Amino acid sequence: MIDERTANVGIGFRKEFAEEFLAGNVLSPAFVEVAPENWMGIGGYWKKIFKRVAEKHEIYSHGLSLSLGGPDELDWEFLKNLKSFLKEYDIKIYSEHLSFAKCDNAHLYDLLPVPFRWDAVQHIAQRIKSVQDFLERKIAIEIVSYYTPVAAEMSEVDFINSVVKEADCNLLLDVNNIYVNGFNHNYDTKEFLQKLSLDPVAYIHMAGHEKVADDLIIDTHGEPIIQPVYDLFDYTVQILPQPVPVLLERDFNIPELTELQFEMNRLENICTKHWRNELVTA
Amino acid sequence: MLLREETYRQQSNFAHYCRTGEFLPIKGVDEKRVHHYSRLVFNVIDDTLRSAFPLTVDLFSEEEWETTTRRFFASHRCNSYSVWKMPFEFYQYIISSEDELINKFPFLDELLLFEWTEIEIHMMEDKMFPEISFTGDFENDVIAFNPEFKILQMKYPVHLKNPNEITETDEGVFSVLIFRQPETGNVQFTDISYFFYRLIQKIMNEQKPLADFIGEAEQTFGVERSILLTNTIPFLMELQQNKFIIGFKK
Numbered sequence: 006m007i008d009e010r011t012a013n014v015g016i017g018f019r020k021e022f023a024e025e026f027l028a029g030n031v032l033s034p035a036f037v038e039v040a041p042e043n044w045m046g047i048g049g050y051w052k053k054i055f056k057r058v059a060e061k062h063e064i065y066s067h068g069l070s071l072s073l074g075g076p077d078e079l080d081w082e083f084l085k086n087l088k089s090f091l092k093e094y095d096i097k098i099y100s101e102h103l104s105f106a107k108c109d110n111a112h113l114y115d116l117l118p119v120p121f122r123w124d125a126v127q128h129i130a131q132r133i134k135s136v137q138d139f140l141e142r143k144i145a146i147e148i149v150s151y152y153t154p155v156a157a158e159m160s161e162v163d164f165i166n167s168v169v170k171e172a173d174c175n176l177l178l179d180v181n182n183i184y185v186n187g188f189n190h191n192y193d194t195k196e197f198l199q200k201l202s203l204d205p206v207a208y209i210h211m212a213g214h215e216k217v218a219d220d221l222i223i224d225t226h227g228e229p230i231i232q233p234v235y236d237l238f239d240y241t242v243q244i245l246p247q248p249v250p251v252l253l254e255r256d257f258n259i260p261e262l263t264e265l266q267f268e269m270n271r272l273e274n275i276c277t278k279h280w281r282n283e284l285v286t287a
Numbered sequence: 288m289l290l291r292e293e294t295y296r297q298q299s300n301f302a303h304y305c306r307t308g309e310f311l312p313i314k315g316v317d318e319k320r321v322h323h324y325s326r327l328v329f330n331v332i333d334d335t336l337r338s339a340f341p342l343t344v345d346l347f348s349e350e351e352w353e354t355t356t357r358r359f360f361a362s363h364r365c366n367s368y369s370v371w372k373m374p375f376e377f378y379q380y381i382i383s384s385e386d387e388l389i390n391k392f393p394f395l396d397e398l399l400l401f402e403w404t405e406i407e408i409h410m411m412e413d414k415m416f417p418e419i420s421f422t423g424d425f426e427n428d429v430i431a432f433n434p435e436f437k438i439l440q441m442k443y444p445v446h447l448k449n450p451n452e453i454t455e456t457d458e459g460v461f462s463v464l465i466f467r468q469p470e471t472g473n474v475q476f477t478d479i480s481y482f483f484y485r486l487i488q489k490i491m492n493e494q495k496p497l498a499d500f501i502g503e504a505e506q507t508f509g510v511e512r513s514i515l516l517t518n519t520i521p522f523l524m525e526l527q528q529n530k531f532i533i534g535f536k537k
Contacts, residue, residue, distance in 0.1 A: 043371070046412055049435070075298070083368050111366075113302060114332070114373070117302065120297050124291045155297055156313065157315050
């Protein structure tokens with residue numbers, strides 16, 4: 006898809022603002038992102054709403070349950086349903102998290118940190134390849150925020166670069182997560198970004214967070230984006246080799262839609278400043 | 288699997304801690320921070336279940352709710368990839384593993400099923416509606432029902448009474464029709480008598496006009512045909528107004 010603008014800023018769709026979003030034009034995203042787990046295999050009111058959204062907007066999808074970093078078998082039934090869903094709504098982007106959400110046959114409904122280890126790199130890369138083969142497309146994997154390392158044997162950036170290279174997949178760069186991780190684990194975020202393979206970056210997420218202690222931030226998606234994260238986003242946009250779509254995520258504490266549009270405008274202005282002469286492709 | 292057994296063990300211990308709160312050794316983990324995972328993971332479970340079962344939350348003491356939901360998450364392996372379906376697993380867990388609660392609240396299984404069914408009907412995939420005629424005769428044409436429904440048969444009136452006020456003396460035979468309105472997607476509940484429950488089942492299964500069943504009902508219930516019709520037709524008209532009856536078979 007090629008959007009005829011220099012910035013391609015979308016919004017994470019939430020049921021909380023669905024009706025207002027569809028009824029008015031306060032929020033004008035270039036695309037809308039949904040979690041397929043919440044919209045697959047449903048009917049009735051929410052299916053009608055989803056269809057209306059899909060008629061008006063390009064849909065991107067961002068999975069929650071695939072557990073690419075988990076030890077359990079991939080859920081092929083889920084993948085089969087996902088593939089139909091992506092086809093039904095002509096969804097071109099599917100992304101997932103570089104984390105695990107299921108272990109010992111139990112879903113945990115959250116994103117748990119994977120061990121930064123070489124065997125985990127191989128394991129995850131093989132799973133991503135299987136998913137890409139099955140879905141007949143490249144997927145983008147998101148660097149997640151984390152609050153404690155788990156059994157790490159290599160650096161986070163080496164781990165991510167290795168997974169992306171081995172799997173030949175795209176990268177979803179959540180700039181807020183990089184900020185959160187830099188703060189929580191006391192590293193320089195710009196240095197981290199310089200070491201990260203940026204060529205595979207296909208998509209950016211932006212969100213707010215909550216500082217719960219002097220040395221800990223939790224990635225809540227429940228607050229507005231703070232200035233230092235905008236600054237890091239500005240820096241990221243400058244060093245990326247190509248323009249990519251950008252998403253604003255707001256999952257809790259949903260404000261007036263004008264506030265969300267204001268945040269999207271800020272993101273768009275930063276993109277436009279640096280990508281003035283380029284088209285955004287997805 | 289390319290994952291080493293030892294790496295798997297670290298992940299398994301981490302997930303086990305998140306589910307149960309029991310800390311098994313995990314290499315390199317920050318013990319001051321790891322509890323945030325346990326807290327965040329459980330918040331999702333608790334929020335989802337509270338929103339799915341508001342009547343049950345109200346029935347339980349806060350301690351009962353907390354300990355039950357924690358036992359559920361620790362001992363049951365949630366299999367639904369969509370978190371909105373997880374409450375059904377909670378219902379299944381309660382009826383299979385929480386005898387003490389079932390003994391304390393003999394209607395608990397029905398209450399949980401009733402609350403879950405509202406979600407299930409609201410979210411269920413769209414069903415094919417039959418080709419119908421909007422006009423027809425209730426007595427002599429085959430009535431067409433909205434296919435997006437369930438009828439629960441219960442021993443306790445969990446759909447009629449505040450669960451805190453239900454006692455064993457309320458035990459009886461209850462049927463509740465739960466269906467989704469086609470235009471709005473809203474879920475409607477209608478208390479129906481055993482007679483209407485049987486009647487709806489028969490019309491659906493046998494696809495015959497009401498007139499065919501009234502004769503049978505006359506015999507079974509020993510009530511005159513005219514009285515049966517006088518009571519039945521207004522009820523069917525009400526179901527038509529509420530969009531459970533969508534018309535008549537062509």
